[in-house]
Amino acid sequence: MTNGIDEISGADFILAIGTNTTESHPIIGLQVKKALRKGAALAVADPRKTEVASLAQHHLQLKSGSDIALLNGLANVIINEDLYDREFVSGRTENFEALKESVAQYTPEYVQGITGVSAGVIREVARGYAGAKNGTILYTMGLTQHICGTHNVLAVANLAMLCGHIGKESSGVNPLRGQNNVQGACDMGALPNVFTGYQGVALDEARAKFAKAWDVAALAGEPGLTVGEMMDIAGKGVRGMYIMGENPVLSDPDGGHVVHALESLDFLVVQDIFLTETAALADVVLPAASFAEKDGTFTNSERRVQRVRKAVEPIGDAKADWEIIAGISTAMGYPMGYCSAEEIFDEIAALTPSYAGISYARLEEGGLQWPCPAPDHPGTTYLHKDKFVRGLGKFSPVEYIPPAEEPDQDYPLVLSTGRRHFHYHTGTMTQRTGALEEFYGEEYLEVNQNDAAKLDICDGDKVKVTSRRGSVKVQARVGDVVPEGMVFTSFHFPAVAINKLTNAQRDPVAKIPELKVCAVKVEKD
Amino acid sequence: MAEVSLTINGKQVAVTKGTTVLNAARQAGFSIPTFCDDPELSKVGACRMCVVEIPGMRNLPASCVTEAMDGMEVYTDSPAVVEARKTILELLLANHPLDCLTCGKNGECLLQDYCYQYGVGETIFTGERHTYDTEAENPFIVRDMNKCIVCGKCVRACAEIQGKNIVDFAYRGFDTKVTPAMDVPLSESECVFCGNCVAVCPTGALQEKVLRARARTWEVEKVKTTCPYCGTGCNFELNVKDGQVVGVTSCNGDVNGRALCVKGRFGYGFIHHPDRLTKPLIKKDGEFKEASWDEAIGLVADNLSRIKKDHGSGALAVLSSARCTNEENYLLQKLTRAVFGTNNIDHCARL
Numbered sequence: 001m002t003n004g005i006d007e008i009s010g011a012d013f014i015l016a017i018g019t020n021t022t023e024s025h026p027i028i029g030l031q032v033k034k035a036l037r038k039g040a041a042l043a044v045a046d047p048r049k050t051e052v053a054s055l056a057q058h059h060l061q062l063k064s065g066s067d068i069a070l071l072n073g074l075a076n077v078i079i080n081e082d083l084y085d086r087e088f089v090s091g092r093t094e095n096f097e098a099l100k101e102s103v104a105q106y107t108p109e110y111v112q113g114i115t116g117v118s119a120g121v122i123r124e125v126a127r128g129y130a131g132a133k134n135g136t137i138l139y140t141m142g143l144t145q146h147i148c149g150t151h152n153v154l155a156v157a158n159l160a161m162l163c164g165h166i167g168k169e170s171s172g173v174n175p176l177r178g179q180n181n182v183q184g185a186c187d188m189g190a191l192p193n194v195f196t197g198y199q200g201v202a203l204d205e206a207r208a209k210f211a212k213a214w215d216v217a218a219l220a221g222e223p224g225l226t227v228g229e230m231m232d233i234a235g236k237g238v239r240g241m242y243i244m245g246e247n248p249v250l251s252d253p254d255g256g257h258v259v260h261a262l263e264s265l266d267f268l269v270v271q272d273i274f275l276t277e278t279a280a281l282a283d284v285v286l287p288a289a290s291f292a293e294k295d296g297t298f299t300n301s302e303r304r305v306q307r308v309r310k311a312v313e314p315i316g317d318a319k320a321d322w323e324i325i326a327g328i329s330t331a332m333g334y335p336m337g338y339c340s341a342e343e344i345f346d347e348i349a350a351l352t353p354s355y356a357g358i359s360y361a362r363l364e365e366g367g368l369q370w371p372c373p374a375p376d377h378p379g380t381t382y383l384h385k386d387k388f389v390r391g392l393g394k395f396s397p398v399e400y401i402p403p404a405e406e407p408d409q410d411y412p413l414v415l416s417t418g419r420r421h422f423h424y425h426t427g428t429m430t431q432r433t434g435a436l437e438e439f440y441g442e443e444y445l446e447v448n449q450n451d452a453a454k455l456d457i458c459d460g461d462k463v464k465v466t467s468r469r470g471s472v473k474v475q476a477r478v479g480d481v482v483p484e485g486m487v488f489t490s491f492h493f494p495a496v497a498i499n500k501l502t503n504a505q506r507d508p509v510a511k512i513p514e515l516k517v518c519a520v521k522v523e524k525d
Numbered sequence: 526m527a528e529v530s531l532t533i534n535g536k537q538v539a540v541t542k543g544t545t546v547l548n549a550a551r552q553a554g555f556s557i558p559t560f561c562d563d564p565e566l567s568k569v570g571a572c573r574m575c576v577v578e579i580p581g582m583r584n585l586p587a588s589c590v591t592e593a594m595d596g597m598e599v600y601t602d603s604p605a606v607v608e609a610r611k612t613i614l615e616l617l618l619a620n621h622p623l624d625c626l627t628c629g630k631n632g633e634c635l636l637q638d639y640c641y642q643y644g645v646g647e648t649i650f651t652g653e654r655h656t657y658d659t660e661a662e663n664p665f666i667v668r669d670m671n672k673c674i675v676c677g678k679c680v681r682a683c684a685e686i687q688g689k690n691i692v693d694f695a696y697r698g699f700d701t702k703v704t705p706a707m708d709v710p711l712s713e714s715e716c717v718f719c720g721n722c723v724a725v726c727p728t729g730a731l732q733e734k735v736l737r738a739r740a741r742t743w744e745v746e747k748v749k750t751t752c753p754y755c756g757t758g759c760n761f762e763l764n765v766k767d768g769q770v771v772g773v774t775s776c777n778g779d780v781n782g783r784a785l786c787v788k789g790r791f792g793y794g795f796i797h798h799p800d801r802l803t804k805p806l807i808k809k810d811g812e813f814k815e816a817s818w819d820e821a822i823g824l825v826a827d828n829l830s831r832i833k834k835d836h837g838s839g840a841l842a843v844l845s846s847a848r849c850t851n852e853e854n855y856l857l858q859k860l861t862r863a864v865f866g867t868n869n870i871d872h873c874a875r876l
C-alpha cells in the first residue's frame with residue numbers, strides 16, 4: 001500500500017476495485033465505513049453484490065475481466081473533461097501524451113459496451129474521483145488474478161497519477177494483501193528475481209554484497225522459476241522441492257495438474273503445521289510450530305513490521321520453521337547457528353536498506369513502516385511523497401484484452417472465486433478452530449436466480465460444476481449476489497476444491513494465474 | 526490551543542478547552558468510576574457513575590458530558606458524590622445475579638470493582654429481577670442479559686466501531702434490553718461475530734464463550750502478538766493458561782485499536798487441534814512413519830544434496846510462505862541461494 005491503513009478513513013472518494021473489503025479485510029473495512037460516516041463517496045467495481053458494494057453510492061457491476069476498459073474509460077472522461085491535475089502531470093510524470101492517445105477510444109459509450117456499466121455512471125465516478133481532495137484506490141486479487149493482472153495495476157496507477165492522487169496522506173494506490181505476511185515474504189526475497197528489499201539478483205553489486213555477507217564464492221544471477229513454472233517442469237527440469245507452509249494443491253489453479261507435478265518429483269519435503277493435501281504427497285513431512293509457538297515478525301499490507309511473540313511451547317516435537325531450515329542447512333554442510341529469531345532479524349536489517357533502522361528493541365514500542373533506513377528514522381506512513389522511486393512517474397498505456405477463457409456453448413457460465421468472512425485461504429486453520437467451521441460449516445455456490453430457473457436449480461440443491469479441467473459438487477445458493485451468467489464460490493473448503501476447475505493461464509509479466517475467470521457449466525447433481 | 530483553568534479537589538488544573546471534566550480529573554490524577562464512558566465511543570452520560578459535585582450547578586452533573594470551564598470548582602469524591610454512586614450500585618445489584626463465584630468475568634468486571642471500592646455488598650432495594658435465558662447457541666459469544674447494566678457500550682461499539690447496528694435497546698423501563706432487531710439470537714441476525722461488543726462490555730453480560738469457560742481471569746498470562754490471518758496485521762493478546770492458548774483478547778493494536786474480526790478473535794482453536802503434526806514423518810512404501818528429527822533432516826539433506834550433484838542446482842525448487850515470519854522467509858531464500866545455488870524460490874503471493 002502506498003498509504004497507511006488509518007489514512008483510508010481520511011479519503012473523500014474511495015474507489016474499491018475487486019475487493020470485498022468488509023469481508024476479506026474486515027478491519028480495513030472499518031476504515032472505509034469510517035470514511036463513509038465522515039461523508040466520503042464510495043464506488044465499488046465488482047460483478048457481485050458484495051457487502052461493501054451495498055454501502056457504495058456507485059456499484060459498478062462490471063463484466064468479469066473488463067477492468068482495464070473501465071479504468072481507461074475513467075481516464076478518458078477525466079482527460080476529455082479536463083479534470084486532471086495539470087500541475088502533478090507536468091511536474092511529476094512523463095508519457096502523458098501516450099496515455100491520452102491510448103485512452104481516446106475508451107469513450108464511456110464504448111466502455112459501456114465492454115463492461116456493461118452505464119456511460120452515465122462512468123462519467124459520474126470519473127468526476128467524483130478526479131474532483132476529490134483525497135482519492136484512494138483499493139484493490140486486491142479481484143484485480144490481479146487475471147491474465148492481464150499487471151496491466152490492470154498499471155491502469156490503476158495511470159488513473160491515480162492523472163489526478164495527482166498519490167504521494168499524499170489519504171491519497172494513493174492501495175493493494176490489500178490477502179495473507180498475513182505476503183508483504184514480508186516479498187520483502188524478504190522469497191521471489192525468483194530479488195534478494196531482500198527488492199535488490200535484484202541480476203545486479204552484480206547486489207550479488208557481490210550477499211555473497212560476501214553469506215560467505216559463499218558466488219551467487220546465481222539468473223532469475224529463478226515462479227511457482228507456476230516450477231509446477232510445469234516438475235519431474236523434468238525440477239527434481240526436488242522444498243515447500244514450507246504452503247498448500248498449492250488447493251490454492252493453485254488447475255489442482256489436478258499440481259498433484260501430478262508434485263507426484264512426479266524425485267523428492268518432496270513439506271514443512272507445515274498440519275498434514276495438508278500437499279504434505280500428503282511428500283516423502284518427508286517436517287512438523288512446524290504455529291505463530292503462537294515462535295518469535296518473529298510479520299509485515300502487513302501497509303508495510304508495517306510487527307512482532308510475533310512466542311506464547312506457548314511448540315506442540316509435540318514441532319520446531320519453529322527457522323530452526324528447521326537452519327538444521328537442514330547445517331546438515332548440507334553450510335552451518336547456520338542462529339540462537340534466536342532476533343539474530344536473524346539483525347542480519348536482515350544489516351542487508352536491507354528499507355529495514356535498516358528496525359530492531360526488536362524498537363518494535364517493543366510498536367510497529368514500524370518501511371522504508372525505515374536508520375535507527376532514528378520514524379518509518380514511512382505513505383510512499384512517493386516528493387518523487388517516485390524511478391524519479392518521474394511514467395504513464396503506461398494499456399489495452400483491454402478479453403479473459404483467456406470466455407464462456408461458450410459447452411461452458412456457458414463464468415466461474416469466479418474468492419474469500420468468505422468466516423474462513424481463510426485453503427481452510428487448513430479455519431476448518432480446525434472448533435468455532436468458525438461450526439458456525440459456517442459448508443460451502444456453497446452462488447447462482448443467479450435467472451440462471452437457476454433456466455437450469456432448474458433450487459436453493460439448496462446439490463449441483464455439479466464442471467470446467468475443461470475438472471469438476472466439483474457443491475450446494476447451490478440461488479439469489480442475486482452474482483449477476484446472470486456468473487457463479488461464485490470460495491477456495492476455503494477442501495471438499496469443494498474449486499481450484500481443480502480454475503485456469504492456470506498466467507499473466508505474462510507477474511505470472512499470476514487467472515483465478516477470477518474461467519468458463520464452467522452447472523448441472524443439477 | 527486555548528486552555529481553561531479549574532480546580533479539582535482543591536488542585537489547580539489547566540486543560541485544553543473542550544476537555545470534559547472527567548478527562549480533566551483523570552489528567553490531574555483523580556480516578557472517577559464510569560460504566561458507559563469509552564474514549565473511542567460517543568458520549569452518552571447514561572450510567573451516571575461519573576457524577577461529581579460542582580458548586581453552583583444543579584444536582585450532580587455527569588462529568589463525562591460536562592465541559593471543563595474556566596474557574597470551575599470540582600469535587601470528585603464529596604459525601605454527596607459517594608452517596609449517589611452507592612445508590613446507583615445498589616440499584617444495579619438489586620437486579621443482578623450475584624453469581625460471581627461461577628461468572629467467567631469474575632476479576633475483570635467493573636460492577637464488581639466498584640462495589641468493592643464503595644463497599645456495596647448488599648442492596649436495600651428489592652423488587653423484580655430479570656429471568657432471561659442465557660443465549661449460548663453460537664460458538665463464539667455468550668449473552669446473559671440478566672447481567673446487563675444497560676450501559677449501551679455494546680450498542681455504540683457495534684454502530685461506531687463495527688458499523689453494523691446489530692444490537693440496540695429494545696422495550697422500555699425495567700424491560701429495557703439490548704438485543705438484535707426483533708429480539709432474535711445473534712446467530713439469526715446479521716451479526717458478523719467480531720466480538721467488538723464483547724471487548725467493551727464492563728460486566729459478564731457478554732463473554733467470549735470458550736475463553737471464559739476455560740480460565741479464570743487471573744489465571745491467564747497475556748502475550749501480545751500479531752494476527753496470523755489476513756494482511757491487515759491486527760494485534761491482539763493470546764491468553765495462555767497451563768501452556769495452552771485458551772483465548773484471544775483485544776489490546777491497543779497499532780492498526781486495529783481494540784477491534785478484531787471473527788477470525789482473529791475466535792480463530793485460534795487450530796493451535797492445539799489434535800490434527801497438528803507433532804513428529805517428523807517419513808514415507809515408506811506409500812505410508813507415513815514417525816521418525817526422529819535427526820533421521821528426517823538427514824534424509825532431506827541427503828536427497829537435496831544428491832539431486833543438486835546429479836542434476837545441478839536448477840533441479841531444486843523452493844516454495845516459501847506468506848504465512849511464515851520474515852525471519853523464516855529470509856532464511857529459506859538464503860538456504861536456496863547460498864546452499865542450493867539457485868534462485869528457484871517463490872511463494873503464493875500471486876494467489
Ligand code: SF4
Pocket residue numbers: 682683687689690691692711715716717718719720721722723
Ligand atoms: S459481534 Fe460484532 S457485529 Fe455482532 S453484535 Fe457484537 S459488535 Fe455487532
Ligand code: SF4
Pocket residue numbers: 672673674675676677678679680703722725726727728730731
Ligand atoms: S451487554 Fe454489556 S456493554 Fe451492552 S449494555 Fe449491557 S452491560 Fe453494557
Ligand code: SF4
Pocket residue numbers: 025026027028752753754755756757758759781785786787788789790
Ligand atoms: S483480526 Fe481479522 S482483519 Fe485483523 S488481521 Fe486478523 S483476520 Fe485480518
